[in-house]
Amino acid sequence: MSSELPIKKRISESTIHRLSMYFRTLSLLQKEGYETVSSKELARREKLTPAQVRKDLSFFGSFGTRGLGYDVVELKGKIGEILGINKQWKVAVVGIGNIGSALVSYKEFTRQGFHIVKLFDNDQRKIGSNHKGIIVSDINNLEKEIAEDGIEMVIITVPATVAQYMVDDVVRAGVKAILNFAPINLKVPQDVYLRNENMSMELEYLSFAIMNNHTPKNKR
Amino acid sequence: MSSELPIKKRISESTIHRLSMYFRTLSLLQKEGYETVSSKELARREKLTPAQVRKDLSFFGSFGTRGLGYDVVELKGKIGEILGINKQWKVAVVGIGNIGSALVSYKEFTRQGFHIVKLFDNDQRKIGSNHKGIIVSDINNLEKEIAEDGIEMVIITVPATVAQYMVDDVVRAGVKAILNFAPINLKVPQDVYLRNENMSMELEYLSFAIMNNHTPKNKR
DNA sequence: GAATGTGAAGGTTTTCACAGCA
DNA sequence: TGCTGTGAAAACCTTCACATTC
Numbered sequence: 001m002s003s004e005l006p007i008k009k010r011i012s013e014s015t016i017h018r019l020s021m022y023f024r025t026l027s028l029l030q031k032e033g034y035e036t037v038s039s040k041e042l043a044r045r046e047k048l049t050p051a052q053v054r055k056d057l058s059f060f061g062s063f064g065t066r067g068l069g070y071d072v073v074e075l076k077g078k079i080g081e082i083l084g085i086n087k088q089w090k091v092a093v094v095g096i097g098n099i100g101s102a103l104v105s106y107k108e109f110t111r112q113g114f115h116i117v118k119l120f121d122n123d124q125r126k127i128g129s130n131h132k133g134i135i136v137s138d139i140n141n142l143e144k145e146i147a148e149d150g151i152e153m154v155i156i157t158v159p160a161t162v163a164q165y166m167v168d169d170v171v172r173a174g175v176k177a178i179l180n181f182a183p184i185n186l187k188v189p190q191d192v193y194l195r196n197e198n199m200s201m202e203l204e205y206l207s208f209a210i211m212n213n214h215t216p217k218n219k220r
Numbered sequence: 221m222s223s224e225l226p227i228k229k230r231i232s233e234s235t236i237h238r239l240s241m242y243f244r245t246l247s248l249l250q251k252e253g254y255e256t257v258s259s260k261e262l263a264r265r266e267k268l269t270p271a272q273v274r275k276d277l278s279f280f281g282s283f284g285t286r287g288l289g290y291d292v293v294e295l296k297g298k299i300g301e302i303l304g305i306n307k308q309w310k311v312a313v314v315g316i317g318n319i320g321s322a323l324v325s326y327k328e329f330t331r332q333g334f335h336i337v338k339l340f341d342n343d344q345r346k347i348g349s350n351h352k353g354i355i356v357s358d359i360n361n362l363e364k365e366i367a368e369d370g371i372e373m374v375i376i377t378v379p380a381t382v383a384q385y386m387v388d389d390v391v392r393a394g395v396k397a398i399l400n401f402a403p404i405n406l407k408v409p410q411d412v413y414l415r416n417e418n419m420s421m422e423l424e425y426l427s428f429a430i431m432n433n434h435t436p437k438n439k440r
Numbered sequence: 441g442a443a444t445g446t447g448a449a450g451g452t453t454t455t456c457a458c459a460g461c462a
Numbered sequence: 463t464g465c466t467g468t469g470a471a472a473a474c475c476t477t478c479a480c481a482t483t484c
Contacts, residue, residue: 019424108403198241203309
């Protein structure tokens, strides 16, 4: 199950995030018909330095050719392998409100290998309804259905007040990766990966930046 | 217009993001009835170190009382002032698709002072329709209506293929802060703040973490 | 000649540890 | 005594600069 790539050092979160960006840009370069790309060009598109790009990649191996650059398709494949998105992930969404149902149609997920195959809610009026071909299941069947379908990741989009209960259920069902949209700090066991998506945060950063003329602009 | 707080050093993005987290947790502490909070307790809730909390705050002033901690309401007010979210921001959403319309009902924005007061789309079938009491305007009236209503921030939720055109319009209308949900690297002038919200990124991090048993878990 | 890969340098962020104050 | 505020140390991340390879 673990990657065959030579991961020597502890990799920083920023490096992983940049790999995500490279992956997306490489897809675009591929569509644009480029066969190779230099660290310089990749850096220009991401507003980074070429050294940063090369260093990020160097943690995982030597993927380029001196004098030439990187083969676009090959590098995309390697980064996909590193990120684990060459495989298809099965994802469930818990909480079919405004955001939850928007995510069901979010094409970027599918494009990156994340397939939403199951929806859960606790609202009787929503259970049984159809969203993009998926029937909303009762949250009470979560443990059973997650096991049956081999769900590996769960996205939580329930209100903050009930998010911890839902996460507890999800953890009990054996899921090890959770993306939380509820504005609350959730508790999960040590061996479960939890990430929070906080959409206000970026607006708050913009607010701060305007009020204080904050420099590093246009980053992230 | 600029803050009266003594900002001495250049503040890191991470510090700003943590301030957002403190703000939200302080709101919760207030609701829970706490009058004071120590850096230790705040750190525990955010999974940070107490020193980190104190250092973050120290960039902006001395808000605590030695031996006691921080007054919850007072600190919340100070952080709100630093972030510029004690004021109410007028926000427009451009692109009323799945995500765009979900954001219109996203209560967390309102709670943090961001008020979506205007919606734009280029689709004739959507123009004139009502979303939570807001009538969708024609994108062609963007410049005029943004000026009229004093819109200060714009959220872009159009497809990647047209995002750059929309942003160009928004920039021309004089908006200095843009939050982009389209999966593409947009160009804006130096004096415009642009942030990208990339929801796949966090799933990609989870994917990487699972595949590689990545440590720092439960962060962010 | 052109561009990678990488130690070493430089810069930034976090943590430590303790003086200082309620 | 308890907890803040902060220089100094440690850890971490980015950039430099150049040997290396195509």
